[in-house]
Amino acid sequence: MPKAWMVRAGEGGEVIDDFARGFVALGWRELSDLSNATSRETIRAMYLHAFPGHKAGKSFGAIAMLFKFRSVLRQGDKVVSYDPRSREYLVGTIDSDYFYDLAPIPEYPHLRKVSWEGRVSRDKLPVASRNSLGGALTLFAVDDEVWTSIVSALGADATIPEQPVTEEKAELEESHEDTVAKAHELIKDQVIHLDDSELEHLTAALLRAMGYRTRVSAKGPDRGVDVFASPDGLGLQEPRIKVEVKHRPKTAMGSQDLRSFLGGLRDGDRGLYVSTGGFTKEAGYEAERSKVPV
Incomplete structure (x- = not known):
């Protein structure tokens, strides 16, 4: 029976759009083609030649991951x-x-082709599965219980993978980085279930923790300002921070949303746009071009 694997799309999912075109991949652009590197020892020699300054611990984990991606994953495995x-x-x-x-x-040249069959919302998975999938490891085996929950959420029949016989010690030992990554995902899980008002008050509380005085707009027309923050609370001292909060987890804010927000800012203002659905690349470009810091 096929196994199942998690392959992350770079830090923060930076190449997930590329993955969606039918790939999973690893980085290490400086490392040449591993097609003829059939043993872990060969990959190790190639890696140490390409990265002579890397520490032993980092090298061990990278070599194990590259070998697994090159030689352990199989056609027909789930991912x-x-x-x-x-x-x-x-x-x-x-x-x-x-x-x-x-x-x-370009930055992820070690590849495998994938046929994507669907998407599963993280919020539809049980807590144990979210915890298991929420770490920082780039590549790891997905156990049968987690895979079962994914298949159930996907609403399709699939073969449940065998439990991997062995796991690298480096992947079994939870690192500080892995703990932090899991904590971030668990925090996101909590934030996503807040209502609009609660998210506005959370944003205001974070600004207060940074030393600002804040004012949350009352319900009703807010003219694009959900939270106002400044050093004195009156807006007489700069920076004057105007905050718009959009709680739409399934909708990425686009360039037009950013332009509308920026249109309401004046000289001396600073903008903070909070979106639980993230932003499109075009929105990012719009923010970079803005004359008002946002």
């Missing part, structure tokens, strides 16, 4: 990857052996 913007897991099947190609994802 998931996480899109943090939509809070969804892509679910699919590996369709190819390992290959090396700089063209599809």
Whole structure:
């Protein structure tokens, strides 16, 4: 029976759109083609040649991961990857052996092709599954109980994978980085279930913790300002921070949303746009071009 794997799309899901085109991949662009590297020892020699300054612990984990991606994953294995913007897991099947190609994802040239079969909302999974999938490891085996919950949420029949016989010690020992990553995801799980008013008050509380005095707009027309913050609370001292809060977990805010928000800012204002659904790339470009800091 096929196994199931998590392959993350870079830090913060930076290449998830590339993955969605039918790939999973690892980085290490400086490391050449591993197609002929059939043993862990060969990969180790190639890695240490490409990265002579890396510490032993970091090298051990990277070499184990590369070997697993190159030689342990199989065609027909199941695979998931996480899109943090939509809070969804892509679910699919590996369709190819390992290959090396700089063209599809330039910074992630170690590739396998994937047929994606659907997406599963993180919020539809049980807490135990969310905890298991929420760590920082780039590549790891998904156990049978977690895979069962994914299949159930996907609403499709699939073969439940075998429990992997062994796991690398480096992946079994929960690192500080892994703990932090899981904590971040658990915090997101809590934030996503707040209502609009609660999220506005949470944003105001965070600004107060940073030393600002805040005012949350009353319900009703707010002219694009849900929270106002300044050092004195009156807006006489700069920076004057105007905050818009959009609690739409499934909707990424676009460039037009940013332009509308920026249109309400004046000289001396600073903008803070909070979106639980994230932002499109175009919205990011709009913020970068803005003359008002946002």
